[in-house]
Amino acid sequence: MLFNSYEFLLVFLPLTFIIYFYLNSKKLITLSKIFLVIASLTFYSWWNVIYLPLILGSMIFNFYVGQFLGKNRTKQMLTFGIIGNVALLGYFKYTDFFIENFNWALNKDVELLHLALPLAISYFTFQQIAFLVDSYRGETKEYNFLNYALFITFFPQLLMGPIMHHKEIIPQFQTKWKSFIKWENVALGLFIFAIGLSKKTLIGDPLTDYAQYAFDNAQKLSMVEAWYASVSYVLSYYFDLSGYADMAIGIGKMFNINIPKNFNSPYKARNFADYWKRWHITLSRFLSDYIYKSLGGNKSLVWVMYLNIMITFFVSGFWHGAGWNFVVWGLLNGIFVVMAHMMKKANLEMNFYVAWFLMFFGLILTRILFVSNDFADAWYVTTTLFDISNLRFENLFYIDPYLQSFYIVLALYLALACKNSMEISENFRPNFKYIFYTVILLSASMFTFSSAKEFLYFQF
Structure with missing residues (x-):
């Protein structure tokens, strides 16, 4: 269901x-x-x-x-x-x-x-x-x-x-105090649920449609298509998974149960160490508490700490899926996190926009590994990102290119320039304005139910 x-x-x-x-x-x-x-x-x-x-x-x-x-x-x-x-x-x-x-x-x-x-x-x-x-x-x-x-x-x-x-x-x-209806919690829960549902159905699914089609035909992609598909997948995973987390938190709130926050604007991070404090927070917490700290955490020599980070991300990669691409994905994330720690230790500061671009480009590279059918497809898409000789525009999209561009720009704007759902919900009041927003988001999302799609992380 x-x-x-x-x-x-x-x-x-x-x-x-x-x-x-x-x-x-x-x-x-x-x-x-x-x-x-x-x-x-x-x-x-x-x-x-x-x-x-x-x-x-x-x-x-x-x-x-x-x-x-x-x-x-x-x-x-x-x-x-x-x-x-x-x-x-x-x-x-x-x-x-x-x-x-x-x-x-x-x-x-x-x-x-x-x-x-x-x-x-x-x-x-x-x-x-x-x-x-x-x-x-x-x-x-x-x-x-x-x-x-x-x-x-x-x-x-x-x-x-x-x-x-x-x-x-x-x-x-x-506690017995959780056992009785609190209508303010019901209203807040429905509001958070509506935000999550709209993130999934109105933004995540359209991005996923194109990205999945493109990666299923990875060897046919041009340079522009490779960029569109890769960025679409990076964004779709955020809106899909964080949308589910919002819905879970919203339903929990309706039942007076506080479910922990799982995302905190991860694409606003400047490096991978910061990113993993914002992305899938409860998974990072588990890996930190029961893998990283059990290995010694940061209480050992610096090189041992870096090794502990790599082992932790190896486990993370293997947890995500049974395939070498997931293992390499985990190790690559570990390398990027170690690099962030090394730069911090050396007091090396980077321009904010340069740091963000490098972080986001790293996300693109790791996501290509994560979603590709095999290493051959991953390598082809990665190299095609830089293949100017493959800069062709015929048959660019199987959907309207302007529509796909709209979804990408909208998703980037929401992920980078706007408050996240948890920040928005802090200002919630059970008044007409928020009830109106809830009804509009739920109604718009329900129009997509005839072609409802599973969540991307169901396979994990």
Whole structure:
């Protein structure tokens, strides 16, 4: 079930909201939580119910391992729990990748399994690994299973994050003050949801349409087409993923749950170190807290710190996808972050506009790697960016070039010159002006539902 669909917006969301708060109004707090877990699992299994036992089994396994670790802090049990999570993720996400490389290295012909990747497995695996590590560190409380299940399954964040932390979410489900309708939160939540939905449907999807078509025909692109396609993809990923995060935050607010911010105008950054503090913030937080700092962080020698950064981004690349292009993407991001730290350490300052251009160009190079079908396509598109001999204009676009230019300019303006959705929402008041904005954005977005597209990060 997609956020950008009639069945979600007109049926699932209002029904879930009404029943949940009705049960709470009758002081059936436990029953309301059970209902919300069931509703969230229904939302999850809408695509394929076959993976419902997987998420249930994963929750039960991690809850009881975490309970054990809270009382008996043994490294053996922590290792067992982490291996269990990584094995589950690895089986579905990386088995075919390893078989392909095994076949290539040893000239074998082992048949691929062609396993479908269960939705959200990368996200709920990270959340639960963090829970186990914190249980081992003595940083968790005696959570009951129902609140833990809500922490994992709460439907706004289940499929694509933000990657929530137990400390910031479970206590919210434990307090009775979150159990009653707060109409100001409902109005604010709908407003934030409307912003996110419009970012996805009105800007992100049109940019994605062209970019996907272009990269599916990468070897045919001219220099101008390569630039248009690459910039379109850089922008579409932001509006698509941050749009989802806004919708998740908005829905959470309607249920009186504060979901953490996941984007903070990342394209306003001047370098990659700053960019990764603004982009997919909860993923960066997880990688920093449970990978980078576990390796020693910045408390070691400078070269060790740089190595820790590279290892962390290697993990990030491999988490994003089972392919060498994702690994190289991660390492390239790591190199750019290390370069930013080296410049800061050497007190080297760059002109703001030069620094921004280099950062954005780096994003283009890394995004080409991220979205290309293979290294051959990535190399062709990258070299074509500079191939003046390939500066042809015939058959430039399969859509109106002026329309595509409009979307790119609009997206750049919104990403670089305007406040982001969280900054806009700080000034929200439940008055006619904001209600009008909400209705207009929702109505305009709903006109696109007949051709609704999945979110780009569903594949991760």
